[in-house]
Amino acid sequence: MTQAQTLFDKLWSLHRVADCGDGVDLIAIDRVCIHERTGAVALKGLEASGHGILDPARVFAVMDHIVSFRSGRGRDEARSPGGEVFITETRRLARKAGIHLIDTDDPRQGIVHVIAPELGIALPGLSLVCPDSHTCSLGALGTLAWGIGSSQTEHAMATGTLRVARPRQMRITVENSLPSGVSAKDLALHIIACFGVSGGQGCAIEYTGEAVSALSIEERLTLCNLSIEFSAFTALIAPDETTIDYLQGRQYAPDASMAAAAAANWRQLHSDQDARFDHEIRLDARDIRPMVSWGTSPGQSIPLGSAIPADADQQALDYMELRAGQSVDNLAIDGAFIGSCTNGRLSDLRAAAEILAGRQVAANVRAVCVPGSQAVRQAAEAEGLDQVFSDAGFEWGASGCAMCFYAGGETFPPGSRVISSTNRNFEGRQGPGVRTHLASPATVAASAVAGKITSPADPLFAA
Amino acid sequence: MEPFKTLTAIAAPLAIDNVDTDQIIPSREMKSVSRSGLADGLFAGWRYTRPADREPNPDFILNKPGFEAAQILVSGENFGCGSSREHAVWALAEYGIRAIVAKSFGDIFYTNCTRNGILPIVLPGAQVDSLLSAPPPVELTINLAAQTVTAPGFEASFDIKAFPKRLLQEGLDPIGLTKLNLPEITHFLQADRQARPWVYSTAPESD
Ligand code: SF4
Numbered sequence: 001m002t003q004a005q006t007l008f009d010k011l012w013s014l015h016r017v018a019d020c021g022d023g024v025d026l027i028a029i030d031r032v033c034i035h036e037r038t039g040a041v042a043l044k045g046l047e048a049s050g051h052g053i054l055d056p057a058r059v060f061a062v063m064d065h066i067v068s069f070r071s072g073r074g075r076d077e078a079r080s081p082g083g084e085v086f087i088t089e090t091r092r093l094a095r096k097a098g099i100h101l102i103d104t105d106d107p108r109q110g111i112v113h114v115i116a117p118e119l120g121i122a123l124p125g126l127s128l129v130c131p132d133s134h135t136c137s138l139g140a141l142g143t144l145a146w147g148i149g150s151s152q153t154e155h156a157m158a159t160g161t162l163r164v165a166r167p168r169q170m171r172i173t174v175e176n177s178l179p180s181g182v183s184a185k186d187l188a189l190h191i192i193a194c195f196g197v198s199g200g201q202g203c204a205i206e207y208t209g210e211a212v213s214a215l216s217i218e219e220r221l222t223l224c225n226l227s228i229e230f231s232a233f234t235a236l237i238a239p240d241e242t243t244i245d246y247l248q249g250r251q252y253a254p255d256a257s258m259a260a261a262a263a264a265n266w267r268q269l270h271s272d273q274d275a276r277f278d279h280e281i282r283l284d285a286r287d288i289r290p291m292v293s294w295g296t297s298p299g300q301s302i303p304l305g306s307a308i309p310a311d312a313d314q315q316a317l318d319y320m321e322l323r324a325g326q327s328v329d330n331l332a333i334d335g336a337f338i339g340s341c342t343n344g345r346l347s348d349l350r351a352a353a354e355i356l357a358g359r360q361v362a363a364n365v366r367a368v369c370v371p372g373s374q375a376v377r378q379a380a381e382a383e384g385l386d387q388v389f390s391d392a393g394f395e396w397g398a399s400g401c402a403m404c405f406y407a408g409g410e411t412f413p414p415g416s417r418v419i420s421s422t423n424r425n426f427e428g429r430q431g432p433g434v435r436t437h438l439a440s441p442a443t444v445a446a447s448a449v450a451g452k453i454t455s456p457a458d459p460l461f462a463a
Numbered sequence: 464m465e466p467f468k469t470l471t472a473i474a475a476p477l478a479i480d481n482v483d484t485d486q487i488i489p490s491r492e493m494k495s496v497s498r499s500g501l502a503d504g505l506f507a508g509w510r511y512t513r514p515a516d517r518e519p520n521p522d523f524i525l526n527k528p529g530f531e532a533a534q535i536l537v538s539g540e541n542f543g544c545g546s547s548r549e550h551a552v553w554a555l556a557e558y559g560i561r562a563i564v565a566k567s568f569g570d571i572f573y574t575n576c577t578r579n580g581i582l583p584i585v586l587p588g589a590q591v592d593s594l595l596s597a598p599p600p601v602e603l604t605i606n607l608a609a610q611t612v613t614a615p616g617f618e619a620s621f622d623i624k625a626f627p628k629r630l631l632q633e634g635l636d637p638i639g640l641t642k643l644n645l646p647e648i649t650h651f652l653q654a655d656r657q658a659r660p661w662v663y664s665t666a667p668e669s670d
Binding site: 017058086131163165408427429 | 479481483485486489490491493494495496497498508514540541544545546547548549550552567569570571572574575578579624625626636637638641642644645647648651652655659660661662663664665666
């Protein structure tokens with residue numbers, strides 16, 4: 001009898017090329033994705049060292065981080081001063097290297113973690129790396145995907161492999177169903193708040209259980225996206241029929257000649273009944289409520305309607321200009337942002353638009369929506385969502401990372417309080433002195449309308 | 464990369480948990496497609512009273528008397544969490560930091576350190592706390608071969624995997640090392656193309 005295996009065990013042994021000793025294996029890398037912010041420097045490093053790229057057909061360069069989010073932006077237009085060079089250098093180096101290039105004006109362009117599923121670059125059972133920490137999002141498809149540094153990116157491109165220490169494994173089982181109005185974002189923030197930002201340190205986490213199976217692929221991507229904020233090595237969700245349906249017909253997904261064989265292979269990718277994990281967490285989905293962060297780390301989050309803990313970290317309170325014991329509900333906001341690889345997909349925009357329809361953003365609030373990809377933007381426009389956002393007073397941007405992180409250039413002013421559908425509320429993350437409160441798109445939309453942090457369940461939004 | 468043998472240097476205490484890579488090198492400080500020119504932006508949000516005019520913040524540890532020549536940082540939990548940007552490590556290395564002692568590290572940051580000549584050392588919380596509370600400035604001696612950290616009245620040993628240890632000790636190029644495995648890699652790819660042809664059907668012509 002072979003030993004019961006976890007999903008992660010199966011993916012790991014599928015990619016194990018050699019044992020390097022000391023718990024480290026040489027792991028085959030099926031896909032490398034890079035973006036202009038941290039990828040160009042890796043291409044440049046390879047050029048300088050003279051190491052070629054082993055298989056350029058499996059490397060994808062995407063422009064997302066510092067591209068302008070102005071509607072009608074120019075081809076090289078960056079949102080940060082001097083940022084054009086990252087765009088032009090990436091373009092030049094990618095062409096020279098013969099890798100795939102998804103340029104600023106390509107209709108497929110968008111945030112790398114948003115377009116990798118859209119285009120079928122990420123598939124179940126594949127290993128995928130990218131010099132970006134939120135690469136763990138792609139575990140939502142059953143892809144073994146994790147973020148690395150630029151030196152390791154060079155290594156992966158040059159050798160098609162990485163030396164990786166086998167991580168520990170954790171299973172998070174979420175039983176029962178999420179209450180209505182509670183999203184995957186709330187679930188993720190709930191987990192990080194309960195177990196701390198180091199709670200998943202170094203682990204490959206598999207999410208499972210009734211509430212997880214019920215999530216759409218887009219929601220699964222949101223849940224896995226935040227796993228790096230839980231210090232995980234990466235996250236995984238076993239591929240199922242939802243996954244197989246989602247991938248059908250996507251550009252780099254298996255074509256008709258291979259689809260059946262691929263699907264049969266993917267259906268094997270799940271943890272065996274008796275598989276053992278180093279850590280197990282069980283949660284009841286019914287306990288979860290809409291969440292909002294109060295501090296400068298995603299773990300510093302609380303359910304709406306509750307108070308900041310009495311022992312809250314003082315540096316975080318000072319930065320956020322808050323007091324322990326205070327509630328964050330009804331805090332006046334200056335800005336609202338919907339977008340990013342966490343919550344910039346069509347279902348996120350729909351959830352926000354449902355609240356915004358026929359309503360207005362409060363005076364004094366600057367509200368911005370930036371679809372995660374051009375495909376999302378197009379699909380949203382086809383449904384008239386752009387109109388809903390504009391009528392409500394939201395700016396409607398061109399796709400990319402936009403205001404998720406500050407790279408110089410346009411952002412919210414210092415000291416402003418912003419409710420944001422992103423994943424990081426670090427000091428200065430959205431701009432010097434900007435105070436970020438993380439929440440779901442519905443909560444961001446509700447707060448934008450109310451002008452203060454407000455639950456989408458507030459009577460104000462009763463249909 | 465400069466090989467790492469032993470290091471005796473001033474250790475600067477940064478008694479905070481979750482120091483993220485956005486704090487180590489703010490994104491606005493990454494101005495060109497390059498691994499250099501980053502030291503000036505190291506900890507820019509904390510090190511300068513106003514990052515724009517580079518006025519040193521006297522309260523920040525690296526600006527305090529006795530810490531100008533610090534080559535070691537001591538910090539709390541989860542040092543280097545957040546963004547994967549290797550620029551954080553390049554900035555630290557360019558500034559002159561050769562080792563970081565912490566209670567734990569962000570995974571990506573840890574690996575990035577070992578690829579750039581910086582030794583990341585995990586010590587138990589109580590030992591780190593005693594270093595953080597010692598009357599400053601402390602001079603630490605780190606011996607990589609023996610895997611020890613010592614100072615007058617202080618002695619600790621740490622774990623490190625064989626591969627990163629070798630990279631640091633010998634200042635090696637990991638790509639060159641892995642290329643020695645090319646026969647196994649080729650063998651793997653041949654078999655895998657048969658087993659999972661859809662992995663390899665992404666020719667750029669289809670763009
Ligand atoms: S949207 Fe934000 S978190 Fe996501 S990849 Fe872009 S900068 Fe990173």
